[in-house]
Amino acid sequence: MNRFYRIAIVGSGPSGFYTAKYLIDKNPLIKVDIIEKLPTPYGLVRYGVAPDHQEVKAVTNTFDEIACNSNVRYLGNVCISQQNGNDTSSVHRNIVTLDRLRKLYSCVVLAYGASSDTLLNIENEAANGIFSARSFVNWYNGHPEYRHISNKLNFKDVTDVVIIGNGNVAVDCARILAKSVDELEKTDICIDALHALKRSQIKNIHMVGRRGHVQSSFTIKELRELSRLANATCLISKEELAAGLTDSTVKEIEDNRPKKRIVELINTIADSITSDDTKYVDDGAKRKIHIKFLLSPTEFLTDSNDRVSGVKFEVNKLTGMPHHQKSVGTGETTVVNSQLVLKSVGYQSESVDDRFFDTKRKIVPNIGGRVLTVSASSTVESLSNSAAIEPGLYTVGWLKRGPSGIIGTNITDAKETTASILADIAMDKVGQVWCEEFNRNDLLTTCKQPVVTWDKYRIIDQEELNRGKLGCKIREKILSVNEMIHIINDNKQ
Numbered sequence: 001m002n003r004f005y006r007i008a009i010v011g012s013g014p015s016g017f018y019t020a021k022y023l024i025d026k027n028p029l030i031k032v033d034i035i036e037k038l039p040t041p042y043g044l045v046r047y048g049v050a051p052d053h054q055e056v057k058a059v060t061n062t063f064d065e066i067a068c069n070s071n072v073r074y075l076g077n078v079c080i081s082q083q084n085g086n087d088t089s090s091v092h093r094n095i096v097t098l099d100r101l102r103k104l105y106s107c108v109v110l111a112y113g114a115s116s117d118t119l120l121n122i123e124n125e126a127a128n129g130i131f132s133a134r135s136f137v138n139w140y141n142g143h144p145e146y147r148h149i150s151n152k153l154n155f156k157d158v159t160d161v162v163i164i165g166n167g168n169v170a171v172d173c174a175r176i177l178a179k180s181v182d183e184l185e186k187t188d189i190c191i192d193a194l195h196a197l198k199r200s201q202i203k204n205i206h207m208v209g210r211r212g213h214v215q216s217s218f219t220i221k222e223l224r225e226l227s228r229l230a231n232a233t234c235l236i237s238k239e240e241l242a243a244g245l246t247d248s249t250v251k252e253i254e255d256n257r258p259k260k261r262i263v264e265l266i267n268t269i270a271d272s273i274t275s276d277d278t279k280y281v282d283d284g285a286k287r288k289i290h291i292k293f294l295l296s297p298t299e300f301l302t303d304s305n306d307r308v309s310g311v312k313f314e315v316n317k318l319t320g321m322p323h324h325q326k327s328v329g330t331g332e333t334t335v336v337n338s339q340l341v342l343k344s345v346g347y348q349s350e351s352v353d354d355r356f357f358d359t360k361r362k363i364v365p366n367i368g369g370r371v372l373t374v375s376a377s378s379t380v381e382s383l384s385n386s387a388a389i390e391p392g393l394y395t396v397g398w399l400k401r402g403p404s405g406i407i408g409t410n411i412t413d414a415k416e417t418t419a420s421i422l423a424d425i426a427m428d429k430v431g432q433v434w435c436e437e438f439n440r441n442d443l444l445t446t447c448k449q450p451v452v453t454w455d456k457y458r459i460i461d462q463e464e465l466n467r468g469k470l471g472c473k474i475r476e477k478i479l480s481v482n483e484m485i486h487i488i489n490d491n492k493q
C-alpha cells in the first residue's frame with residue numbers, strides 16, 4: 001500500500017493553483033486537493049479581473065491543465081470556517097474547520113486571499129450608495145455573494161461617482177463605469193450589472209488619490225487604456241500636478257524609469273485638455289474621468305434618506321523623503337458631489353483561525369510561507385530559529401504577503417512557499433498519509449453536502465458557455481450557488 005504526502009490548498013485563485021503546480025512538478029509522491037469555498041474555481045481571475053480584460057483571464061487555461069493532472073483534485077463548495085455549522089448564504093455548502101483539515105492532510109496551505117476591505121473610518125461611511133470597490137468588482141463579475149448589490153445600486157439617479165484611491169482596482173472601476181454598454185455586453189460581465197449599467201446616467205467619474213500623481217499606484221498600461229476610451233475623456237488638473245512636485249517627488253522621478261514614463265503620460269493627458277478645451281467641454285456625450293490628486297476624504301455627506309450626496313476632502317501636501325512621502329492635511333477642504341462612492345483603498349484578508357492571523361497587518365504571519373503562531377509573529381523580525389513555526393501549515397498569495405501584485409507575482413510567491421514545503425518534506429517534517437487511511441477519512445466522502453469536483457465544475461462551465469452563446473457573450477455566469485448545484489444534479493439525471 002502506497003503512502004503519499006496529501007496536501008490541502010485552501011483557495012483556488014492564482015496563488016493556490018501555482019502552488020499546486022510547483023508541488024506536483026517537484027515530487028511525484030505529492031497529491032494535492034485544491035479546496036474552494038465556491039463551486040467555481042480561479043478566485044480573483046474569475047471574480048476580480050475585469051470582464052473587458054479577457055486576455056488576463058486566459059491564464060485559466062494553465063489552471064485547467066493543473067486541475068486535470070492526476071495528482072490534483074479540485075474540491076469546490078467546501079468552506080473553511082472558524083466554526084462548524086451552516087453557512088446561510090447557501091443551503092448546500094460544506095463547512096470544515098482548519099483543525100479538521102490538518103488532521104486529514106499531511107499539510108495545509110492557506111491561499112484564500114483577501115475577502116474584506118480596508119475601512120476609511122470617517123463619518124457616514126455606512127450611508128447608502130457607498131460601496132467598497134471590492135464589492136463592486138465582485139458584483140459586476142457575478143460573484144454569488146454580491147448579487148444583492150443590484151438591489152442597492154440605482155444608476156438611474158447617479159450622475160457623479162467618486163472613486164477613492166488610485167490603484168489599478170480604482171482604474172478598473174472607473175473604466176467599467178465609463179465604458180458604454182455596447183463595449184461590455186459581449187464580455188462575461190454579469191447580466192445584472194449589464195442591466196444596471198444600461199440605466200447609467202453617469203457624467204463624471206472622480207478618481208481621487210490622497211498623495212500626488214507620482215505616488216499613484218496605478219500602472220502605465222492601465223492608465224493609458226483609461227485615457228484612450230471611446231466613451232470618456234480623462235481630465236487632470238495642472239495645478240494638482242504642480243502641487244505634487246516637491247523636491248522629493250522630483251528625486252523619485254529621477255530615480256525610477258517606469259515612474260518617468262507614467263509621469264510623461266500624466267502630463268500628456270493634462271496637456272491635451274488645455275490645448276484642446278472643446279474636447280471635453282463640447283462633447284456632452286462623453287463621460288469625464290477626473291483624475292485627482294492630493295485629496296483625503298474626511299466625511300461623506302448624506303441627504304435626508306441617508307444616501308450619499310457628496311464627499312468632503314481635505315487638500316493635502318506632501319512631506320517626507322523620496323519614496324517615503326506622506327500626505328498631510330492643509331486644513332483647506334473641498335466637496336465633490338456624488339451619488340455613488342466606491343472606496344478603493346485596498347483589500348484585507350480575514351482570519352479562519354485567530355491563532356494564525358496577524359490582526360494588525362491582516363495577513364497570516366509567516367516566514368517564506370511557513371506559518372507562525374501569532375504570539376511569535378510580533379517578534380518576527382528578530383526570529384532566528386524555527387521554534388515559532390507551526391508545523392504542517394503554510395500560506396501563499398495575498399493572505400501571505402498582503403493585497404498587492406499582479407497575477408504573475410503569485411508565481412514567485414508560490415515558488416517560495418513550495419520550496420519551504422519541499423524542504424520540510426526532505427527533512428521529514430511533513431508526515432505521509434497511507435492511501436488506505438486517507439480514503440477512509442477523505443474529505444470528499446465525509447462532506448454532507450455536494451462537493452463540486454472538476455468534472456462537476458465542467459458542467460457549470462459548459463452551461464455558462466452555452467448561456468453566453470445564446471446572448472452572444474463570452475460567458476453568462478451563474479449567479480447563485482444553489483443554481484450551480486441544481487445544474488450539476490440535473491445533469492446526472
Ligand code: NAP
Nearest residue numbers: 165166167168169170210211217344345346403404405406
Ligand atoms: P493599491 O494599488 O494598493 O491602491 C490602493 C490605493 O488606496 C492607493 O492609492 C492608496 O494610497 C489608497 N489609500 C489607502 N488608504 C487610503 C486612505 N485611508 N485614504 C485614501 N486613500 C487611501 O491597491 P488596489 O488598487 O486595491 O490593487 C491591489 C493590487 O492588485 C495591486 O497590486 C494592483 O496593481 C493589482 N491589480 C492589478 C490590476 C491590473 O494589472 N490590471 C488590476 C487590478 C488590481 P497611498 O498610495 O497613498 O497609500
